[in-house]
Amino acid sequence: DIVMTQSPTSMSISVGDRVTMNCKASQNVGSNVDWYQQKTGQSPKLLIYKASNRYTGVPDRFTGSGSGTDFTFTISNMQAEDLAVYYCMQSNSYTFGAGTKLELK
Amino acid sequence: EVKLVESGGGLVQPGRSLKLSCAASGFSFNDYWMGWVRQAPGKGLEWIGEINQDSSTINYTPSLKDKFTISRDNAQNTLYLQMSKLGSEDTAIYYCAREVTTVVGYNPYWYFDFWGPGTMVTVSS
Numbered sequence A: 001d002i003v004m005t006q007s008p009t010s011m012s013i014s015v016g017d018r019v020t021m022n023c024k025a026s027q028n029v030g031s032n033v034d035w036y037q038q039k040t041g042q043s044p045k046l047l048i049y050k051a052s053n054r055y056t057g058v059p060d061r062f063t064g065s066g067s068g069t070d071f072t073f074t075i076s077n078m079q080a081e082d083l084a085v086y087y088c089m090q091s092n093s094y095t096f097g098a099g100t101k102l103e104l105k
Numbered sequence B: 001e002v003k004l005v006e007s008g009g010g011l012v013q014p015g016r017s018l019k020l021s022c023a024a025s026g027f028s029f030n031d032y033w034m035g036w037v038r039q040a041p042g043k044g045l046e047w048i049g050e051i052n053q054d055s056s057t058i059n060y061t062p063s064l065k066d067k068f069t070i071s072r073d074n075a076q077n078t079l080y081l082q083m084s085k086l087g088s089e090d091t092a093i094y095y096c097a098r099e100v101t102t103v104v105g106y107n108p109y110w111y112f113d114f115w116g117p118g119t120m121v122t123v124s125s
Helices: none
Strands: A004-007 A010-013 A019-025 A033-038 A045-049 A062-067 A070-075 A085-090 A100-104 B003-007 B010-012 B018-025 B033-039 B045-051 B058-060 B068-073 B078-083 B092-104 B107-115 B119-123
Touching (some): A004 A085, A010 A019, A033 A062, A033 B107, A045 A062, A045 B107, A085 B045, B003 B092, B018 B033, B018 B092, B018 B119, B033 B078, B033 B107, B058 B068
Parallel strands (some): B010 B119
Antiparallel strands (some): A004 A019, B003 B018, B018 B078, B033 B092, B045 B058, B092 B107
16 A cells, blocks of 8 residues: 655644645655645545646645655645645545644644 | 535444445536545545446455445436445545546546535444
């Protein structure tokens, strides 16, 4: 199984902050990583596919990068509505990271 | 409007079986791969499996392959998840999701673009 290790587990942030989180794959997954946002009580929503492609309608403050085993997800200007848990997922064999929870400072 | 609505969840005793449904509307169901993902309470996401348009290809995560069966009825626009030998570890919210194919750099790529709200399954005596 390909293990996706996400870090950090949680972050305390303020509105307007630049937020960066990471995902490390246990083996080379190419660019086959997606990023999902899950707000409390809701189902996940796709933000980024294939490492760096923003899904339709996703604000440009959300960006993804990386390839191989190391991937980064960034929110350039944190908004209150961005409070959520963010998951990476490798799409070679579909395993998710454990998530990064964003909380207000 | 794309809609996926799961149903069939509830309280079930250990060792029993349960069949979940996912009713699709607002898109041409028989044109898409579909998948199931679950989330234990307070935990992360776990991919269960996927099925292609004509049910000729069904893939499962290895640990669940002998317990869960995915199927679909294109005439009814419905996806199913048959679960057997349920244990407490199967307590979770079960989501169905639509898979979309796109082309990135001349190569096809699949991703889950739309998810249902989920149905809760609780395995307990």
